[in-house]
Amino acid sequence: MRLSQSSLPAPQRLSDVPYGVTLYPTKHASLDAYSAEAHLDHARAHEQAATALEAFEDIECRNIPPKARSGCPMVGPIAHLENIRDGVRLDLGPAAVPSEVVALMRCHLAFARARGFPASVDCPLYIRGVEINLSQDGRAIEIRGRTTAVVDEVQRRALAL
Numbered sequence: 001m002r003l004s005q006s007s008l009p010a011p012q013r014l015s016d017v018p019y020g021v022t023l024y025p026t027k028h029a030s031l032d033a034y035s036a037e038a039h040l041d042h043a044r045a046h047e048q049a050a051t052a053l054e055a056f057e058d059i060e061c062r063n064i065p066p067k068a069r070s071g072c073p074m075v076g077p078i079a080h081l082e083n084i085r086d087g088v089r090l091d092l093g094p095a096a097v098p099s100e101v102v103a104l105m106r107c108h109l110a111f112a113r114a115r116g117f118p119a120s121v122d123c124p125l126y127i128r129g130v131e132i133n134l135s136q137d138g139r140a141i142e143i144r145g146r147t148t149a150v151v152d153e154v155q156r157r158a159l160a161l
Contacts, residue, residue, distance in 0.1 A: 072123035
């Protein structure tokens with residue numbers, strides 16, 4: 001059935017727009033049911049998640065200027081790196097203050113999280129599932145993963161620095 005532009009009633013709301021199975025048949029029935037309203041709801045959910053991630057970054061990075069958030073903080077203060085069972089231990093140089101380096105690393109992780117962990121970055125902190133903590137003795141930083149895949153990737157990237 002062909003419909004001309006003049007034979008269609010003027011739409012009053014989005015659901016009146018005649019895009020559906022009869023005009024634009026698809027191979028997948030599930031796509032026909034996925035309306036514009038569903039797309040809009042999905043987009044709103046993404047927007048809310050992005051806002052939450054940005055707020056988390058703002059909290060984690062409250063004392064760190066925006067320009068300092070993107071650079072990998074593991075490049076400078078690390079004196080010694082050691083693989084541990086579930087990640088890496090980073091011993092810092094004598095001038096570094098471990099709690100400040102942890103804060104910078106957590107900020108960097110929040111920065112990565114808010115941007116979806118770009119794959120093009122090799123920093124060990126740009127990995128989903130990473131946790132950053134001060135060691136129990138307070139002299140080092142531990143970057144840990146919960147899964148073998150995360151641990152392996154953290155160790156690989158840390159070694160490459």
